Amino acid sequence: MSHVTYHHGAMTIIVDGLEDVSKALGSLKGKTPAAAKVAINAAARQARKSMIAAAKARYAVNARGLKHLKVLKQEKRATNADLSATLHINTMRNDLGYFKTNPPVPKHFTGTAWKQGPAVWQGKVLRSSSMDPLPGKGNKAKAFLAEFKSGHVGMVQRIIGSDSGRETTKSGAPRWRNSKGKVEKLVTLGSPSATAMHRRIWLDVEPEVEAYLISRLEEQVQIILDRAAGRHK
Numbered sequence: 482m483s484h485v486t487y488h489h490g491a492m493t494i495i496v497d498g499l500e501d502v503s504k505a506l507g508s509l510k511g512k513t514p515a516a517a518k519v520a521i522n523a524a525a526r527q528a529r530k531s532m533i534a535a536a537k538a539r540y541a542v543n544a545r546g547l548k549h550l551k552v553l554k555q556e557k558r559a560t561n562a563d564l565s566a567t568l569h570i571n572t573m574r575n576d577l578g579y580f581k582t583n584p585p586v587p588k589h590f591t592g593t594a595w596k597q598g599p600a601v602w603q604g605k606v607l608r609s610s611s612m613d614p615l616p617g618k619g620n621k622a623k624a625f626l627a628e629f630k631s632g633h634v635g636m637v638q639r640i641i642g643s644d645s646g647r648e649t650t651k652s653g654a655p656r657w658r659n660s661k662g663k664v665e666k667l668v669t670l671g672s673p674s675a676t677a678m679h680r681r682i683w684l685d686v687e688p689e690v691e692a693y694l695i696s697r698l699e700e701q702v703q704i705i706l707d708r709a710a711g712r713h714k
Contacts, residue, residue, distance in 0.1 A: 491556070492568040492683065494525050494694065505702045512705050514561040520697035521559040525566035527693050529553055531686040532568075536678050539685075541608045545634065546579035549675040570676055577604045577636035577670040578626055583612055587626035587634060598625060604636060606672055615670070617641075624670055639665040 496517050503510040536542075536550050556569040582604040602624050603612040615624035621638040628634045642659070643666040650656055656664045673681075 492528065493565055494521050494528065495565040496521065496694070496698070502698060502702055506705060509705055509709055514564060516698065516701040516705055517564050518559045518561055519701050520694055521564060521566045523697045524690055524694035525555050525568055528686065528690045529555060529568055531689055532679055532682050535686050536682045539608060539682065540678055541581040541605050542579060543581060543585065546575065549575060549579060550678065552675060553679055570679055574674050575672045577672050578634045580604060580606050580672060581612070582626060582636060584626070587628050602626065602636070621668065627667065636670045637667040638670065639667060641665065
């Protein structure tokens, strides 16, 4: 009876055909849209909870990454005239700084204190995975966590031999320079966006959400019938 789509960060919940609901309501079939509306909105709320919980269990997100996952919101509620509800999340770009890393914070290894950091940083995206080393490769130096002026903490790499032109950190401290005295440009190590993670998670939670929707439809039908029976006693 249910039909759910997830496309470009938006998940829409509707019901395919309400003939069984109308039949169950009998003379009260005019209340079919009201019953479906309540069930659809309840299923949307449950879907959000299930998707966030499943994503948290699958992905090794830190506190910042979890905050991104929770941006998933019920954007549109079902009404009697429009029996559909929509969950939506913006295409929130992540980088490896939103996942588990070792060390987990950059504060002791910034600027000219980079030598105090580990020989190689580590990170992972999936909870089930082991921590992977993040060494340099090609024209990029080894990865490390860096905190930017905006407060964002990202896993970055230096482009060897480049010149960013930025000489100080957000606090005014001098940045690390290469042998030619240049402050090299930084690039971020990418990772799945919050949108991509929820899209993958939906494959796991869809059966649960659809079963919940059907259960709530049946429950709402019974509530309507019980109320009507109570008025005629």
